[in-house]
Every structure is written in structure tokens, then in C-alpha cells.
Amino acid sequence: MxxxxxxxxxxxxxxxxxxxxxxxxxxxxxxxxxxxxxxxxxxxxxxxxxxxxxxxxxxxxxxxxxxxxxxxxxxxxxxxxxxxxxxxxxxxxxxxxxxxxxxxxxxxxxxxALWREYRYCIYNSTVPDLFVRSTSWYYPYSTLDERAMASALDTLKGQHDFRAFRRAGSNRSHSLVRIDEVECRRAGQLITVRVRANSFLYGMMRLLVGALAEVATGRWSVQRFAELWQSGNREAIKYAAPPQGLCLVGVGYPVDPFRTNETVTSRCDTGQEPSQTILNESGF
Missing domain, CATH: 3.30.70.580 (Pseudouridine synthase I, catalytic domain, N-terminal subdomain)
Known part of the structure; x- marks a missing residue:
């Protein structure tokens, strides 16, 4: 006192x-x-x-x-x-x-924080499911190719200038981001896209998923996707995925203040399996 x-x-x-x-x-x-x-x-x-x-x-x-x-x-x-x-x-x-x-x-x-992890959920079916609609992007228009999405995601790993996935209005001085982990998987009608990075640009995940949808429908090849973001061509990334599919599912620290060296389970409540992240002294 x-x-x-x-x-x-x-x-x-x-x-x-x-x-x-x-x-x-x-x-x-x-x-x-x-x-x-x-x-x-x-x-x-x-x-x-x-x-x-x-x-x-x-x-x-x-x-x-x-x-x-x-x-x-x-x-x-x-x-x-x-x-x-x-x-x-x-x-x-x-x-x-x-x-x-x-x-x-x-x-x-x-x-x-050492990293943040976001997960985006797409419900890809011709029949809506009301119990996941508020936490996913309902996409009934065509069957999305999650394997092509995964291949496109692999081009993002490492530290790069991601200005192509940056919305206007940010006061950040640069667009460098280090992406450590990516994943795209399908479980029935639900497709989940997971990205872990040291930081995220303003609007980055929604613009990224919008571009991945172009790949998943076959309108873009994986090579075109990579060329567009690597060139910083923001004009070509026209569509952002809707917000309700996006969820912040994890933040990593040098030492987890809540449960040091324990397993932490986090879940985006859209019906997919939970992800388990070990938060130890390295933050992973």
C-alpha cells in the first residue's frame, strides 16, 4: 500500500x-x-x-x-x-x-504475443444448416476443392510482404508478416482454413479466404494465386469472405499465463473437431 x-x-x-x-x-x-x-x-x-x-x-x-x-x-x-x-x-x-x-x-x-491463430469456416452444401450458419460462410454455389485451397495456402508460408491482402484504412507502416502454419481440411460439408502468424494485416484473413475461393472453384490456378499476392496486386483481390466465418482461436506467448505447459483446447463453434495447442516456453 x-x-x-x-x-x-x-x-x-x-x-x-x-x-x-x-x-x-x-x-x-x-x-x-x-x-x-x-x-x-x-x-x-x-x-x-x-x-x-x-x-x-x-x-x-x-x-x-x-x-x-x-x-x-x-x-x-x-x-x-x-x-x-x-x-x-x-x-x-x-x-x-x-x-x-x-x-x-x-x-x-x-x-x-508470439503468434495469433485464426480459423475460417465454410459450409459448402446446397442445403443450409441453421446451427452453423452464424459461424460459417454458407457457400451453396459449387463444390469447393479443398486440396487446391491447401496447395495455395502452402505458397504463403514464411515471411513475406502481404500487401495484396491488406484492406485500406490501416496505419501500419509495413505489410511484412511471418506465416508459420497453414491448414485446409474438409469434414463432410465443412471446410476449415487455419493460419498461424506472428501478426495479421487489417482484413487479411477475409481477403485471403476470398482469394482461396477463386482457387477452389477453378477460376484461378494455384500459380495465378501465388503470382497475384507475390506481386502485391491488391486490385486483383476484389472479394472478402463474410465476417461470420472467422474466429480467433489462439494466441501464443513465451509462457502461457493461464496454464503453463498444459494442453489448451480451443474451438470455433461450428461443429468441427477441436484443435489442441501446447503452449510451452517456446510458445508453440
Whole structure:
């Protein structure tokens, strides 16, 4: 306790889920319902003080998260489990806190992260399934070739300039991204595209999936896909996949603040099998 009698602040990390359909993205926007606004309002109800949260990924309007990580500073002396239960009691039904943990004062949800992982879900069938429609792109027009999509994804691995998959409006000074892992697989009518990278450009995943759909229908060859993004031809990447199919499913740190050296299961709630990621001291 300081000389003034005030409690010293501590930093708390949260792992949260949210269904993005009811939000205008993560970040505060005047007059709009956002995840950050709702989470901060819930924290303020508990600690009776203003708060500002930082997130590992600033998801866009309509995008979901099954493993978003955020942090905030607080003087409130509650154990992490009590924070988790208290927040879930006052949060709206489309946000849930999965884990809470104290972290060092210099730890940052965004800047301490080694990687983020997004998964995009496409429901490729002539018959809609209402139970996955809010968390996937319903694509009834033709049968998509997931093997061609996988081949196109393989051209992305490594560090490259991905300006072709960058929406206008970003203030980032460069378009360099290191993509570490990619995957495309089909389970029945559901196709999932998974990408793990050190960071993502503004709108990158939705533009990428829109371009992959061109490959999957046969309109583009894998070679043309690679040539377009490698040349930085943003004009050729015309269509972004809709937001509801996208989900932030993991964030990696040098040491997982929630379950160090344990298996963490995350799932985009669209019916596919869960993915398991070991978060150890290397972050993988």
C-alpha cells in the first residue's frame, strides 16, 4: 500500500470468448456496441473505477473469438477465479471469460504475443444448416476443392510482404508478416482454413479466404494465386469472405499465463473437431 493509502495496481490477464455477430468489432467506437466497451463496463461494475483493456487481436465487426486474450490494471484485490466468476455474472450472454491470471506489470496481451491463430469456416452444401450458419460462410454455389485451397495456402508460408491482402484504412507502416502454419481440411460439408502468424494485416484473413475461393472453384490456378499476392496486386483481390466465418482461436506467448505447459483446447463453434495447442516456453 502506498503512503496515500491507495492500493498498488496489478495486471490481470483474461482469456475470453465472444460471438461477434452482435458487435461492431473489438475496439471502442462511438455510439456502437463493441466487445471492449461491454467488457470494460463489466469490469467497472466490479471495481467501481474506470478501466482500459488491451487485446491481443482487434477483431472486426462480426468476427468471433474463442480464445481472445486481454489485460487490464486494477487495484481490486480479488483472486483470478473470483474475477472470472464475477465478470461472467455481469457480462452479456455473447461474452464469456474462460480464464484469468495475474501477470507481470510489463506483460502485454498484444505486444508480448508470439503468434495469433485464426480459423475460417465454410459450409459448402446446397442445403443450409441453421446451427452453423452464424459461424460459417454458407457457400451453396459449387463444390469447393479443398486440396487446391491447401496447395495455395502452402505458397504463403514464411515471411513475406502481404500487401495484396491488406484492406485500406490501416496505419501500419509495413505489410511484412511471418506465416508459420497453414491448414485446409474438409469434414463432410465443412471446410476449415487455419493460419498461424506472428501478426495479421487489417482484413487479411477475409481477403485471403476470398482469394482461396477463386482457387477452389477453378477460376484461378494455384500459380495465378501465388503470382497475384507475390506481386502485391491488391486490385486483383476484389472479394472478402463474410465476417461470420472467422474466429480467433489462439494466441501464443513465451509462457502461457493461464496454464503453463498444459494442453489448451480451443474451438470455433461450428461443429468441427477441436484443435489442441501446447503452449510451452517456446510458445508453440
Amino acid at each position: 502506498s503512503e496515500s493509502g491507495a492500493q498498488a495496481t496489478r495486471r490481470l490477464a483474461l482469456r475470453i470468448q465472444y460471438l461477434g455477430g452482435g458487435f461492431y468489432g473489438w475496439q471502442w467506437q462511438p455510439g456502437q456496441r463493441t466487445v471492449q466497451q461491454c467488457l470494460e463496463a463489466a469490469i467497472e461494475k466490479i471495481q467501481r473505477q474506470p478501466v482500459r483493456c488491451s487485446a491481443a487481436g482487434r477483431t472486426d465487426t462480426g468476427v468471433h473469438a474463442s480464445a481472445q486474450v486481454v489485460h487490464f490494471d486494477t487495484e481490486k484485490r480479488l483472486v483470478p477465479e473470483t474475477w472470472r466468476r464475477a465478470l461472467n455474472a455481469v457480462l452479456p450472454e455473447d461474452i464469456a471469460v474462460q480464464d484469468a491470471a495475474w501477470v507481470p506489470p510489463d506483460w502485454h496481451a498484444r505486444f508480448s
